Amino acid sequence: MFAEAATEVVFSALGPNGFVIVSGYDLSSAPPGTPLTPQQYRTNLDAAIKTILTSARAYNGKFMLGIPAAASTHEFTTYVDQDTGIVKQGYPMYSATADSYIVEAYVTIKANNLTSTATYLGEALWGFSSKMAYPSNSNNVFMPSSPFLTPGEEDYLTKRLY
DSSP, X not given: XXXXXXXXXXXXXXXXXXXXXXEOSOOOOSOTTOOOOHHHHHHHHHHHHHHHHHHHHHTXXXXXXXXXXXXXXXXXXXXXXXXXTEEEEOOOSSOSSSOOHHHXXXXXXXXXXXXXXXXXXXXXXXXXXXXXXXXXXXXXXXXXXXXXXXXXXXXXXXXXXX
Protein backbone atom coordinates (compact mmCIF):
# COMPACT_ATOMS: atom_id res chain seq x y z
CA MET A 1 0.00 0.00 0.00
CA PHE A 2 1.34 3.40 -0.86
CA ALA A 3 1.40 5.96 1.96
CA GLU A 4 -1.33 8.11 0.40
CA ALA A 5 -3.79 5.18 0.61
CA ALA A 6 -3.41 4.78 4.38
CA THR A 7 -6.48 6.82 5.24
CA GLU A 8 -8.77 7.09 8.22
CA VAL A 9 -11.04 4.49 6.62
CA VAL A 10 -8.16 2.00 6.34
CA PHE A 11 -6.91 2.44 9.89
CA SER A 12 -10.46 2.34 11.25
CA ALA A 13 -11.18 -0.92 9.40
CA LEU A 14 -7.99 -2.48 10.79
CA GLY A 15 -8.84 -1.64 14.37
CA PRO A 16 -6.39 -1.28 17.26
CA ASN A 17 -4.43 -4.47 16.46
CA GLY A 18 -4.12 -3.96 12.71
CA PHE A 19 -1.33 -2.33 10.75
CA VAL A 20 -0.38 -1.53 7.17
CA ILE A 21 2.82 -2.23 5.30
CA VAL A 22 3.64 0.93 3.40
CA SER A 23 5.61 0.73 0.20
CA GLY A 24 9.10 2.08 0.57
CA TYR A 25 9.82 0.90 -2.98
CA ASP A 26 8.47 1.65 -6.47
CA LEU A 27 8.31 5.29 -5.45
CA SER A 28 8.15 6.76 -8.93
CA SER A 29 5.49 7.51 -11.51
CA ALA A 30 7.96 6.88 -14.35
CA PRO A 31 7.41 3.82 -16.53
CA PRO A 32 8.57 0.49 -15.06
CA GLY A 33 12.21 -0.12 -15.91
CA THR A 34 13.18 3.50 -15.23
CA PRO A 35 15.56 3.38 -12.27
CA LEU A 36 15.54 5.98 -9.54
CA THR A 37 18.96 7.16 -8.47
CA PRO A 38 19.60 6.43 -4.79
CA GLN A 39 19.32 10.19 -4.15
CA GLN A 40 15.93 10.38 -5.90
CA TYR A 41 14.87 7.30 -3.97
CA ARG A 42 15.79 8.95 -0.65
CA THR A 43 13.80 12.09 -1.55
CA ASN A 44 10.74 10.05 -2.55
CA LEU A 45 11.02 7.78 0.49
CA ASP A 46 11.25 10.81 2.76
CA ALA A 47 7.99 12.16 1.31
CA ALA A 48 6.26 8.77 1.74
CA ILE A 49 7.43 8.53 5.36
CA LYS A 50 6.17 12.02 6.16
CA THR A 51 2.79 11.14 4.61
CA ILE A 52 2.36 7.89 6.55
CA LEU A 53 3.53 9.48 9.80
CA THR A 54 0.89 12.19 9.46
CA SER A 55 -1.86 9.64 8.76
CA ALA A 56 -0.80 7.14 11.40
CA ARG A 57 -0.64 9.82 14.07
CA ALA A 58 -3.95 11.40 13.04
CA TYR A 59 -5.86 8.09 12.93
CA ASN A 60 -4.03 6.15 15.65
CA GLY A 61 -2.66 3.66 13.13
CA LYS A 62 0.44 1.52 13.03
CA PHE A 63 2.67 0.68 10.07
CA MET A 64 5.70 -1.16 8.80
CA LEU A 65 7.88 0.16 5.98
CA GLY A 66 8.68 -2.11 3.03
CA ILE A 67 12.20 -1.47 1.80
CA PRO A 68 13.73 -2.70 -1.48
CA ALA A 69 16.00 -5.53 -0.39
CA ALA A 70 15.40 -7.02 -3.84
CA ALA A 71 14.60 -5.38 -7.15
CA SER A 72 11.38 -3.51 -7.83
CA THR A 73 10.36 -1.76 -11.03
CA HIS A 74 12.17 1.47 -10.06
CA GLU A 75 14.87 0.29 -7.65
CA PHE A 76 17.00 -2.37 -9.29
CA THR A 77 20.54 -3.28 -10.21
CA THR A 78 19.76 -4.65 -13.66
CA TYR A 79 16.67 -4.77 -15.88
CA VAL A 80 16.49 -7.17 -18.82
CA ASP A 81 13.75 -7.34 -21.41
CA GLN A 82 14.46 -10.80 -22.74
CA ASP A 83 12.10 -10.33 -25.70
CA THR A 84 13.97 -7.31 -27.09
CA GLY A 85 17.40 -7.82 -25.54
CA ILE A 86 17.31 -4.40 -23.88
CA VAL A 87 19.46 -4.27 -20.75
CA LYS A 88 19.37 -1.30 -18.37
CA GLN A 89 21.72 -0.79 -15.47
CA GLY A 90 20.25 0.62 -12.30
CA TYR A 91 22.05 1.13 -9.00
CA PRO A 92 23.24 -1.18 -6.22
CA MET A 93 20.65 -2.54 -3.81
CA TYR A 94 23.41 -2.42 -1.19
CA SER A 95 26.96 -1.14 -1.28
CA ALA A 96 29.33 -0.23 1.52
CA THR A 97 31.23 2.15 -0.78
CA ALA A 98 28.67 3.62 -3.22
CA ASP A 99 25.20 5.11 -2.98
CA SER A 100 22.64 2.32 -2.74
CA TYR A 101 18.94 1.88 -2.08
CA ILE A 102 19.19 0.00 1.22
CA VAL A 103 21.69 2.42 2.76
CA GLU A 104 19.53 5.36 1.64
CA ALA A 105 16.48 3.68 3.20
CA TYR A 106 18.21 3.50 6.57
CA VAL A 107 19.56 7.06 6.28
CA THR A 108 15.96 8.19 5.71
CA ILE A 109 14.54 6.03 8.51
CA LYS A 110 17.08 7.56 10.89
CA ALA A 111 16.51 11.12 9.64
CA ASN A 112 12.78 10.72 10.36
CA ASN A 113 13.42 9.19 13.79
CA LEU A 114 11.12 6.28 12.91
CA THR A 115 12.48 3.80 15.44
CA SER A 116 11.45 6.08 18.28
CA THR A 117 7.95 6.59 16.88
CA ALA A 118 5.18 4.61 18.58
CA THR A 119 3.27 4.08 15.32
CA TYR A 120 6.27 2.44 13.58
CA LEU A 121 6.60 -1.36 13.80
CA GLY A 122 9.78 -1.84 11.75
CA GLU A 123 10.88 -2.79 8.27
CA ALA A 124 9.52 -5.43 5.92
CA LEU A 125 11.81 -6.65 3.17
CA TRP A 126 10.45 -6.39 -0.36
CA GLY A 127 10.90 -9.18 -2.71
CA PHE A 128 11.49 -12.84 -2.07
CA SER A 129 11.05 -14.36 -5.52
CA SER A 130 12.74 -16.72 -7.95
CA LYS A 131 11.98 -14.22 -10.74
CA MET A 132 11.06 -10.56 -10.33
CA ALA A 133 9.11 -9.65 -13.44
CA TYR A 134 6.71 -6.89 -14.39
CA PRO A 135 4.13 -7.39 -15.59
CA SER A 136 3.89 -10.75 -13.84
CA ASN A 137 4.83 -13.72 -16.01
CA SER A 138 6.49 -11.45 -18.59
CA ASN A 139 10.09 -11.52 -19.74
CA ASN A 140 10.78 -8.11 -18.21
CA VAL A 141 13.12 -9.24 -15.44
CA PHE A 142 14.42 -7.05 -12.62
CA MET A 143 17.46 -8.15 -10.62
CA PRO A 144 18.29 -9.11 -7.96
CA SER A 145 15.14 -11.22 -7.52
CA SER A 146 15.59 -11.86 -3.83
CA PRO A 147 17.23 -10.21 -0.81
CA PHE A 148 20.71 -11.24 0.27
CA LEU A 149 22.02 -11.86 -3.26
CA THR A 150 24.07 -8.65 -3.11
CA PRO A 151 27.37 -9.16 -1.22
CA GLY A 152 27.25 -7.61 2.26
CA GLU A 153 23.50 -6.96 2.18
CA GLU A 154 22.48 -9.68 4.62
CA ASP A 155 25.06 -8.63 7.20
CA TYR A 156 24.06 -4.96 6.85
CA LEU A 157 20.36 -5.73 7.27
CA THR A 158 20.91 -8.18 10.13
CA LYS A 159 22.52 -5.39 12.11
CA ARG A 160 19.77 -2.86 11.38
CA LEU A 161 16.36 -4.48 11.01
CA TYR A 162 14.06 -3.02 13.63
